[in-house]
Amino acid sequence: MHNQKELFNLDKQITYLNGAYMSPQLKSVESIGLAALTKKSNPHLISGDDFFTEKVILKQRFAQLIEVQDFETIAIIPSVSYGIAIAVNNIPFERGDEIVVLEEQFPSNYYAWKALEAEKGVIIKTVGAPEIKLGRGEHWNQRLLEAISPKTKCIAIPHCHWADGTLFNVKEIKLRSAEVGAYLVIDATQSVGALPFSVAEIQPDALICGGYKWLMGPYGLGVAYFGERFHHGKPLENNWMNHIGSENFSNLVNYNHTLKPKATRYDVGESSNFILTPMLSEAIRQLTNWQPRNIQQYCKDITSSAISQLKNKGYFIEEDDFRSHHLFGIYPAANKNIEQIKAHLADKKVFVSYRGKAIRVSPNVYNNEADLDKLVSCLT
Known part of the structure; x- marks a missing residue:
């Protein structure tokens, strides 16, 4: 390259x-954003299909980037904290359950878990970095694996640490989490796009990405993968587009309370954002081309x-x-x-x-x- x-x-x-x-x-992302911005000056040019077409393209491209076959396992989110909140609200925590996190990981992947201590009586287990230089990353990974126990309900970690890039062996961590039945929720904002990640290989329960860093998209939009354990969950909001039949505008007066399948139910309201969605989609297209x-x-x-x-x-x-x-x-x-x-x-x-x-x-x-x-x- x-x-x-x-x-x-x-x-x-x-x-x-x-x-x-x-x-x-990217120049190409900027160009698409400017064109999309001016389009709303003539709203008659925005069709009903436009509310859904670009969303599907974005999901398909992100699914390809992270090696997912089914694009309906992808949700469009406004931020990492939104994606984490979906996971928090759909994992059945009980008093005494442990949540494993890393020392000094990004706050958006900490505050919501920490709040559960008071709300649910769970225990936050923070795995610190060893105070050594030789073998620091290796020992930190080993500490993380050792922290996972039969009491662990969720491991909520990054793929690489946002402060210094320390890599965590998410494949080994997934194997260990499966042994105890724990959820694996990965914040991949600082990795996906520049570091290979295969959902097919790792099989996390959730993979959450902000879009404005290594995905090279605009600020204010992100994407997330939610695995099978989340496919029948409760979304944070009941917007009109995450319900079955929303493509038929004339029938929206006849309410359909059935949510769309898999991760589509978690799409943020106005996820068809006519400016940000095509911009992020174009950025991911370029990343897929580069690899x-x-x-x-x-x-x-x-x-x-x-x-x-x-x-x-x-x-x-x-x-x-x-x-x-x-x-x-x-x-x-x-x-x-x-x-x-x-x-x-x-x-x-x-x-x-x-x-x-x-x-x-x-x-x-x-x-x-x-x-x-x-x-x-x-x-x-």
Whole structure:
């Protein structure tokens, strides 16, 4: 795979290594968004079919990206917290059930579970990162597996950690969760799109993705997969489109209380959003064309030299086998002044994030090795 910067409108004066914060917009996605925006100036051009056609295309494309055969297992959601709320409200918790989460995982995949302690009497079991450098990611994965017990009702984790890219072996975790009958709910916002994920292989109960990061879509729309254990659940809202027969506008006066099958029942109201839905759909089309495995390899190729240099200068970065290549944390040595580092990067117009104790670097196909060389120069 070669550099794809020409497909974006990134400012040539900056070095953007911050895709985990928000992706830049593809020119093709921007073009579709502008065309969709102007279409509503003439609403007679929006037909009844338009309320459903783009939704189906988006679901089909996301299903292909994550290797799902049935697009009706895909729901359109406005945010990760919405998808998590669907899972929370449809898992039959009892007092004493345990929910396993990771230390410092993203708040939208924590607050709703934490609230269940007071509401249901469940127990939140937080698995912390080991205070070691050698083998940190491997030991964290082992701790996570050991935390799953017959009392575990749900494992709610990311595919890779949002702060530093630590990878979690979701295939092993799924096998362990199946042994105890626990639900596996994965927040894949920081992975799907740039890191391969196969629902057919992993078989999570839910996979929830915000759309504006690695899916390269607009802010305010996401997608989620819900497996068989959720196919007869209760949606957060009863909007008109998630009921059987909603395609027939003239018959909407005759209420049909039967919900649509599988995950379609969980679609957010106004999910046919005539601007955001086709934009996210186009972004996923491009990702499918590139293929996440190629994106991951490209990121590995352009970052390997920089990572080696930084390690030689005393920075800690997780070993390759236990972190993603599109998102990784750089931990400064104790003698480094983080505020000086921030100021120097800002002065050189190098955009990264700071999460916890890590400098979070998240390149993509619009970056090249020279961008990483510039980062190294600033840090050393």
